Amino acid sequence: MFQNHQFIQGIHFCHLYANMEIFMTLFGLLPLKFVLVSVFLSVLHAILCKVCRAPKLTGHGPPTYPIIGCLISFYKNRTRLLDWYTELLAESATNTIVVNRLGARRTIVTANSENVKYMLKTNFNNFPKGKPFTEILGDFLGYGIFNVDGELWRMQRKLASHAFSTNSLRELVISKLEEEVENQLLPLLESLAEASEVVDLQDLLRRLAFNLICKVSLGVDSCYLDRSLPVSPLGKAFDMASEICAKRGAAPLFLVWKVKKWLGVGSEKRLKDAVEEVRAYVEEIVRDKKKKIDEVGENCGEDLLSRLILAGHDVVVIRDMAISFIMAGRDTTSAAMTWLFWLLSCHPVIEQELLKEIKNMEESLLDYESLKGLKLLKASLCESMRLYPPVAWDSKHAMVDDMLPDGTLVQAGDRVTYFPYGMGRMEALWGRDWYEFRPSRWFIEPSYQGGSLKKVCPYKFPVFQAGPRVCLGKEMAFIQMKYVVASVLRQFKIKPVGPEKPVFVPLLTAHMAGGLKVVIQKRDHSR
Numbered sequence: 001m002f003q004n005h006q007f008i009q010g011i012h013f014c015h016l017y018a019n020m021e022i023f024m025t026l027f028g029l030l031p032l033k034f035v036l037v038s039v040f041l042s043v044l045h046a047i048l049c050k051v052c053r054a055p056k057l058t059g060h061g062p063p064t065y066p067i068i069g070c071l072i073s074f075y076k077n078r079t080r081l082l083d084w085y086t087e088l089l090a091e092s093a094t095n096t097i098v099v100n101r102l103g104a105r106r107t108i109v110t111a112n113s114e115n116v117k118y119m120l121k122t123n124f125n126n127f128p129k130g131k132p133f134t135e136i137l138g139d140f141l142g143y144g145i146f147n148v149d150g151e152l153w154r155m156q157r158k159l160a161s162h163a164f165s166t167n168s169l170r171e172l173v174i175s176k177l178e179e180e181v182e183n184q185l186l187p188l189l190e191s192l193a194e195a196s197e198v199v200d201l202q203d204l205l206r207r208l209a210f211n212l213i214c215k216v217s218l219g220v221d222s223c224y225l226d227r228s229l230p231v232s233p234l235g236k237a238f239d240m241a242s243e244i245c246a247k248r249g250a251a252p253l254f255l256v257w258k259v260k261k262w263l264g265v266g267s268e269k270r271l272k273d274a275v276e277e278v279r280a281y282v283e284e285i286v287r288d289k290k291k292k293i294d295e296v297g298e299n300c301g302e303d304l305l306s307r308l309i310l311a312g313h314d315v316v317v318i319r320d321m322a323i324s325f326i327m328a329g330r331d332t333t334s335a336a337m338t339w340l341f342w343l344l345s346c347h348p349v350i351e352q353e354l355l356k357e358i359k360n361m362e363e364s365l366l367d368y369e370s371l372k373g374l375k376l377l378k379a380s381l382c383e384s385m386r387l388y389p390p391v392a393w394d395s396k397h398a399m400v401d402d403m404l405p406d407g408t409l410v411q412a413g414d415r416v417t418y419f420p421y422g423m424g425r426m427e428a429l430w431g432r433d434w435y436e437f438r439p440s441r442w443f444i445e446p447s448y449q450g451g452s453l454k455k456v457c458p459y460k461f462p463v464f465q466a467g468p469r470v471c472l473g474k475e476m477a478f479i480q481m482k483y484v485v486a487s488v489l490r491q492f493k494i495k496p497v498g499p500e501k502p503v504f505v506p507l508l509t510a511h512m513a514g515g516l517k518v519v520i521q522k523r524d525h526s527r
């Protein structure tokens with residue numbers, strides 16, 4: 001009941017609870033006092049209602065009182081924050097709310113695409129990630145692209161966008177995918193189908209994504225999908241480090257982790273060890289590769305690392321960039337695919353249409369061109385991410401006072417959060433049937449067989465962020481997701497076991513709580 005860890009917040013990504021109040025967590029540590037807390041809150045609520053007559057709604061936002069802000073409703077809604085914010089946003093005339101509560105920074109949450117465009121593009125320079133964010137991940141990500149602002153970011157972005165946008169990278173991604181999928185994933189699914197064994201599909205897809213990102217960014221093959229083998233040491237250290245950073249974000253008091261860090265004890269000690277392990281591992285790869293490149297000359301590999309080395313940066317800079325790539329590219333695609341497989345199991349008609357599209361492909365081989373033709377699959381992936389965005393929310397911190405296009409005042413230091421999860425659920429953006437999984441909404445024509453996809457405004461659908469800092473791996477992500485989903489669907493039927501509706505948790509990146517347990521069946525090829 002008091003599992004505060006449902007709260008553990010998106011590393012990647014924003015920290016709405018970054019300074020979770022002392023108050024809540026103090027009680028959270030004493031689960032038996034639940035009743036007392038409720039009584040206390042009810043009394044407090046009654047008194048405050050008397051004193052202030054009615055909750056002051058300050059235009060848009062939760063009921064807010066002097067001094068404590070919206071602490072009471074925040075506390076009451078703590079296990080359903082995503083949906084609570086979504087409801088509040090839908091009620092607000094401009095789909096924007098201001099959340100003020102004791103112990104936390106003033107936070108503006110918006111699902112208004114004009115506001116989103118303003119913060120992510122028009123006035124980009126006033127909305128960096130900011131220290132409250134970068135501090136939490138800094139010990140792990142160092143000065144890697146993912147965790148810096150300003151000049152440091154601009155310089156790496158230029159270098160990295162160049163590396164990400166080449167044809168040869170695309171080819172590398174597809175050839176590594178082929179290895180992973182044909183040699184590992186499909187044989188594994190085959191044996192699981194034969195044994196009618198239950199497996200966590202989300203876990204399999206996570207491992208696959210991790211392997212792929214290691215191959216593409218580092219050029220190493222040391223990670224395995226085989227479940228009988230332990231997760232690679234790199235994978236393990238990575239999991240450990242990101243989990244602890246996430247917990248930092250959810251800590252009751254910044255001071256607690258800072259003191260632990262200063263003393264070098266507990267989770268901070270484990271973080272330090274894990275980070276050292278990741279860094280040592282990556283550094284060694286960088287050094288080896290550098291040596292090889294020096295010996296053999298250029299053209300030593302197509303992976304991102306070789307490109308960064310050839311651009312002449314020093315080992316530490318390259319190491320941190322590579323760690324940022326792995327961090328950014330490892331859990332997102334698996335979450336999106338997992339939700340899609342689940343949604344398809346609830347929508348057999350769409351699954352059949354998708355299967356038709358996949359089987360109609362000219363070649364049986366999946367190359368870049370044939371993947372491009374899979375429009376219904378792309379629409380289905382977008383639709384899955386609209387409802388279950390891998391990055392549910394993401395925050396920036398205002399440098400100076402500002403005003404959003406809808407008139408919301410921003411004060412220097414405010415947290416400003418754009419909220420893809422809420423945006424995917426706004427009637428104003430997607431119409432009255434927003435709750436339906438309906439890939440056809442991504443097509444220009446109502447009947448989508450052979451039709452073309454709409455160009456949807458990236459500020460209306462910012463699941464990859466948008467503007468100058470848009471996700472660098474967007475294209476790679478779509479290639480990967482299309483390749484994997486098409487290969488799996490073509491041969492197998494995925495049947496979730498267990499009746500319950502899965503729960504969406506915005507941990508690190510958002511994912512399905514407890515994974516997706518499925519049985520796998522081989523499709524009948526005679527049909």
Ligand code: HEM
Nearest residue numbers: 146325328329332333390391463464465469471472473477
């Ligand atoms: C469905 C899959 C994915 C989604 C939804 C996604 C989403 C995002 C989002 C929302 C951001 C902005 C985060 C922030 O600024 O706090 C981001 C940044 C980034 N993503 Fe992705 N991502 C995905 C896959 C990937 C992949 C496969 C890679 C490959 C390496 C990647 C690389 C990056 C990088 C390097 C950044 C940082 C860009 C910068 O700060 O300039 N992403 N992504």
Ligand SMILES: *[C@@H]1O[C@H](CO)[C@@H](O)[C@H](O)[C@H]1NC(C)=O
Nearest residue numbers: 062063073074076077084088
């Ligand atoms: C959530 O907050 C709203 C105010 O925005 C409040 O009316 C409601 O009772 C809270 N929900 C729960 C489940 O307590």
